Amino acid sequence: MHYELDHPLMKQKMTLLRDKETKFKQFRELAKEITILVAFEAMKDLEVEETRVVTPLVETTGYKIKNDIVIVPVLRAGVGMLDGVLNLAPKARVGFIGMYRDSKTKEAIAYYEKLPEDLKNPYFFVIDPMVATGGSLIATIDLIKKKGHKKISIISILSAPEGIAAVNKAHPDVKIFTGVVDEKLDENKYIVPGLGDAGDRLFGTK
Numbered sequence: 680m681h682y683e684l685d686h687p688l689m690k691q692k693m694t695l696l697r698d699k700e701t702k703f704k705q706f707r708e709l710a711k712e713i714t715i716l717v718a719f720e721a722m723k724d725l726e727v728e729e730t731r732v733v734t735p736l737v738e739t740t741g742y743k744i745k746n747d748i749v750i751v752p753v754l755r756a757g758v759g760m761l762d763g764v765l766n767l768a769p770k771a772r773v774g775f776i777g778m779y780r781d782s783k784t785k786e787a788i789a790y791y792e793k794l795p796e797d798l799k800n801p802y803f804f805v806i807d808p809m810v811a812t813g814g815s816l817i818a819t820i821d822l823i824k825k826k827g828h829k830k831i832s833i834i835s836i837l838s839a840p841e842g843i844a845a846v847n848k849a850h851p852d853v854k855i856f857t858g859v860v861d862e863k864l865d866e867n868k869y870i871v872p873g874l875g876d877a878g879d880r881l882f883g884t885k
């Protein structure tokens with residue numbers, strides 16, 4: 680299942696993000712802003728329980744989130760979304776999973792994993808700006824599920840239909856929240872029209 684944000688703010692910010700003239704400082708700011716918009720939507724699945732709160736006038740019903748929120752940026756480009764998500768959920772824990780796409784085979788290779796332990800009713804939000812073939816996210820979710828966790832959603836900026844289909848097939852219980860779904864993948868498995876290499880554009884490595 681996937682949710683694409685249909686919103687004028689998203690449309691305008693995504694246009695600026697795609698622009699090849701946008702340099703990494705502005706790219707990072709836009710990625711953060713877009714992340715906040717998508718994460719706000721994704722977090723509506725969190726569970727709440729009632730509490731009491733006393734306002735200056737009366738006592739009334741309040742709410743608190745029941746889940747331990749765990750944010751999992753997929754290294755490296757997912758780090759560019761972390762600040763945005765933590766703005767919404769400042770008490771969240773953060774686990775890291777390192778994945779890179781082999782430049783020839785385009786297969787996801789895991790190279791790092793550190794997830795928090797001793798969690799109570801955890802809800803995992805995996806953050807990665809790009810869902811291209813979906814391979815990196817499928818492998819990331821495999822790793823999280825192997826630890827016994829079940830409540831997992833993906834927050835991304837841009838997705839290809841091929842990647843969404845692959846993630847849905849491998850993990851039908853995991854929802855994908857994305858800014859925009861693009862047209863297709865090209866022969867190098869890049870998203871078209873896309874925005875290029877998210878990691879390089881975020882961190883200025885090319």
Ligand code: PRP
Pocket residue numbers: 753754755756757778779780785787807808809810811812813814815816842868876877878879
């Ligand atoms: C990018 C991106 C995703 C992955 C998407 O990472 O951040 O993790 O590609 O592609 P997929 O859906 O086909 O797996 P990349 O491998 O370029 O590594 P980086 O984040 O270190 O730049």
Ligand code: URA
Pocket residue numbers: 809811868869870871873874875876877878
């Ligand atoms: N990874 C990226 O950074 N960009 C793409 O278009 C596909 C995978």
